[in-house]
Amino acid sequence: MYFLYTIIRRLVFCVSALTRLVVTPKIAQMFPVSEILGEIFRVFAVSFYRKFSVIYMKILVAGMGNVLRGDDGFGIRVIEELSVNHQFPEGIDLYEAGIGGIGFVQELMKGYDALIIIDAIDKGAAAGTLFVVEPLESESAIENLELHQSMVDMHYADPSKVLLMAKALNVCPPKVFLVGCQPEYVDDAIEGLRPPVERAVPQAVKEVLSLIDELYET
Numbered sequence: 001m002y003f004l005y006t007i008i009r010r011l012v013f014c015v016s017a018l019t020r021l022v023v024t025p026k027i028a029q030m031f032p033v034s035e036i037l038g039e040i041f042r043v044f045a046v047s048f049y050r051k052f053s054v055i056y057m058k059i060l061v062a063g064m065g066n067v068l069r070g071d072d073g074f075g076i077r078v079i080e081e082l083s084v085n086h087q088f089p090e091g092i093d094l095y096e097a098g099i100g101g102i103g104f105v106q107e108l109m110k111g112y113d114a115l116i117i118i119d120a121i122d123k124g125a126a127a128g129t130l131f132v133v134e135p136l137e138s139e140s141a142i143e144n145l146e147l148h149q150s151m152v153d154m155h156y157a158d159p160s161k162v163l164l165m166a167k168a169l170n171v172c173p174p175k176v177f178l179v180g181c182q183p184e185y186v187d188d189a190i191e192g193l194r195p196p197v198e199r200a201v202p203q204a205v206k207e208v209l210s211l212i213d214e215l216y217e218t
Helices: 002-022 025-030 032-056 070-085 101-108 144-152 159-168 195-199 201-217
Strands: 059-064 092-098 114-120 130-133 175-181
Touching (some): 059 070, 059 201, 070 114, 070 175, 070 201, 092 101, 114 159
Parallel strands (some): 059 114, 114 175
């Protein structure tokens, strides 16, 4: 079904672009109705694509982190909450990435239109503070040394390493969001979230659902 969605998406936008090329200003001046019909057809084509994409758009929601390192397990905790209390249509996949960067990149090879990553990120804010960022907005060219260093320890990955590898393999979705939470305590052999971070879980769930709605509307 995703293959069919991709074909229709490309066809619709090609038709839309062709309409603008065919109905030139000169033709529009000679046949005024052609411009109106062309615009109606273009709007219809884009509208059809958007309705179709709501059903077949592929979105991966991935939680990262280590549940045995305290607040580092935030991403996994949010995925658990989403899987237990919410139902999603075909095309939206929940994935517990944990700390396995290689497995995460392999999951992205299935082909997704958008990626939402949930993880604990340290920005020096108050514990439990949420951040929603688009990491690809500040992307830079991939350097060979940086890529090599990321490949060395991909078995223990953070979002930046995963995205770097995914971009290098051309499997990174065009839209990527990171829902991050400021941890209070991260250490080995400590299971469970601290209260401020645990209280941020429901809000993080709302942020993820809001991002999904936003993706469907664009």
